[in-house]
Amino acid sequence: MTIQLHGAAGTTCTNRVFLVAKELNIPVVLVPVDFATAEHKSEAYLEHQPFGQVPYIVDNANVQQYGGNSGLIPKDPKKLAKFEQAASIEVTDFDPHAGAIMEKVFKAFRGLPADETIVAKHAELLIDKLDAYERILKTSKWLAGGDLTLADLLHLPYGDYLTKGGYGGLLEDEEKRPHVAKKSPISRPTWQAVQNGA
Ligand SMILES: N[C@@H](CCC(=O)N[C@@H](CS)C(=O)NCC(=O)O)C(=O)O
Structure with missing residues (x-):
């Protein structure tokens, strides 16, 4: 299943995750979070991101598996x-x-x-x-x-x-x-x- 990136397009924190996913060739789909209605402060949202901030990701696979050998985080x-x-x-x-x-x-x-x-x-x-x-x-x-x-x-x-x-x-x-x-x-x-x- 494609990874979902729950975030707000254009926000720095969402873009950071988006950028890294692209660097690692990981397909992600952006699920828009509506700042205008404070969706990120709703009870449902806080279950995923307790600070009420964007973004968070939903991934059924093990997140740790990505980027392991990409060098973006060195091992040495x-x-x-x-x-x-x-x-x-x-x-x-x-x-x-x-x-x-x-x-x-x-x-x-x-x-x-x-x-x-x-x-x-x-x-x-x-x-x-x-x-x-x-x-x-x-x-x-x-x-x-x-x-x-x-x-x-x-x-x-x-x-x-x-x-x-x-x-x-x-x-x-x-x-x-x-x-x-x-x-x-x-x-x-x-x-x-x-x-x-x-
Ligand atoms: N440590 C978090 C920080 C996330 C964060 O600060 N998100 C900002 C947008 S860049 C946010 O949602 N601000 C709205 C708020 O705090 O109410 C991360 O890197 O994901």
């Missing part, structure tokens, strides 16, 4: 440690700031004004963080070393909202952060497919 202990570090950097140093800027886009969807002071503060903090990314990528092909890992892919959906929020220049500044600008996996066909909803 040293490479695994580097991967854990890179994934942690994404979650703690990138997502909170990109996420705050992303709120601007989501508020605009709902016709609400963004708190520009908060957005500007996080953009400022993000610049510092991206300088650190530049230091990493100056000597490393990808975030966790010589091979592309899940950590590099995790970057894309939030990065996309930086662009949509008018802050894409931070990622594309070839003068200030040439390695960040050049080493993005943004051109991967799988990411293009996710963006096209395919």
Whole structure:
């Protein structure tokens, strides 16, 4: 049975799972969750995702079997440690700031004004963080070393909202952060497919 991805198209967390499924050639079908009616907060939904967040997947097979040899999560202990570090950097140093800027886009969807002071503060903090990314990528092909890992892919959906929020220049500044600008996996066909909803 095809795996069901219960999520909201266009949300970063849904797109992350969608992207990884595509990288691993796993067929998934998107089952839309209606944010407008707060379906993700309904009792029925909370049985699957106790935090009332998207996405969750329904898979009758064993989820662990996927991606085992894909290299997206390295097996070698040293490479695994580097991967854990890179994934942690994404979650703690990138997502909170990109996420705050992303709120601007989501508020605009709902016709609400963004708190520009908060957005500007996080953009400022993000610049510092991206300088650190530049230091990493100056000597490393990808975030966790010589091979592309899940950590590099995790970057894309939030990065996309930086662009949509008018802050894409931070990622594309070839003068200030040439390695960040050049080493993005943004051109991967799988990411293009996710963006096209395919
Ligand atoms: N750890 C969860 C986080 C999921 C998450 O934060 N989802 C957001 C969308 S990107 C959400 O559903 N937000 C709505 C809410 O929290 O009410 C995951 O990675 O799947």
